[in-house]
Amino acid sequence: MNQPNEGPTLEGGFPRRGIGNPPHVAEAPNETIGTLLDRRTIRRFRDEPVDPGCLDVIVDVGLRAANAGGCQAPILLVSQDVEANLMLGRISNDLYDEGYYPVSSAQPSTACMAGRRNAFYDAPVVITVFTPRGWSYAPLDAGVCVANMMNAAWSLGLGSCVVSRAARTFATDAGRGLAARAGIPDDYEAQVHLVVGVPESTDADPRGLYPNRVAWL
Numbered sequence: 048m049n050q051p052n053e054g055p056t057l058e059g060g061f062p063r064r065g066i067g068n069p070p071h072v073a074e075a076p077n078e079t080i081g082t083l084l085d086r087r088t089i090r091r092f093r094d095e096p097v098d099p100g101c102l103d104v105i106v107d108v109g110l111r112a113a114n115a116g117g118c119q120a121p122i123l124l125v126s127q128d129v130e131a132n133l134m135l136g137r138i139s140n141d142l143y144d145e146g147y148y149p150v151s152s153a154q155p156s157t158a159c160m161a162g163r164r165n166a167f168y169d170a171p172v173v174i175t176v177f178t179p180r181g182w183s184y185a186p187l188d189a190g191v192c193v194a195n196m197m198n199a200a201w202s203l204g205l206g207s208c209v210v211s212r213a214a215r216t217f218a219t220d221a222g223r224g225l226a227a228r229a230g231i232p233d234d235y236e237a238q239v240h241l242v243v244g245v246p247e248s249t250d251a252d253p254r255g256l257y258p259n260r261v262a263w264l
């Protein structure tokens with residue numbers, strides 16, 4: 048899936064032609080690029096709260112993400128409710144049905160571990176992005192929003208992990224009840240979660256890129 052052809056065919060020089068990845072950025076030209084290059088998914092968290100000021104920054108950054116038509120369709124549920132997060136994390140875990148394969152040995156995921164009980168990895172903060180039901184740009188809006196927040200978290204020394212299955216998790220009776228208790232309007236549906244916490248470790252498996260992911264004309 049990741050390999051448009053058999054071997055690199057990228058011609059040297061500019062403008063680039065053919066298929067191939069550009070050279071890896073050896074030294075980030077600024078702090079923002081450094082954050083984007085260095086960020087890794089964190090699934091091992093310390094049993095510590097997230098600094099409230101940092102959390103406000105992350106959420107503000109999420110709200111200010113680019114959004115389709117300037118409609119600001121995404122709304123956020125930020126939960127620091129330990130019981131609610133555990134309940135939803137277990138539901139999300141039970142909904143995981145994609146088989147087990149090695150995503151990360153340093154930060155093992157539900158995909159790596161049969162029997163993990165909390166798909167939110169006991170993170171102290173779970174942010175869920177909701178969008179209006181039937182909104183054409185729902186996955187894109189939610190993806191941009193969550194990407195902004197995870198990069199913001201990393202830049203503040205915090206770890207985060209995107210967690211899928213949010214729509215199905217919030218479609219359960221327990222999920223619906225929680226959304227209603229939190230004041231999320233009924234005509235919004237959950238798109239994606241971002242779990243955030245203080246990293247227990249920032250260890251990560253080396254990130255090699257699949258080759259030939261870029262075609263140049």
Ligand SMILES: Cc1cc2nc3c(=O)[nH]c(=O)nc-3n(C[C@H](O)[C@H](O)[C@H](O)COP(=O)(O)O)c2cc1C
Binds near residue numbers: 158251
């Ligand atoms: C759309 C999307 C869905 C993801 N879903 C999950 C998930 O349900 N559980 C999980 O542990 N990680 C999830 N991840 C995290 C990916 O596994 C992770 O980003 C990927 O392995 C690359 O690692 P990196 O973020 O350290 O570069 C998801 C990431 C994205 C972008």
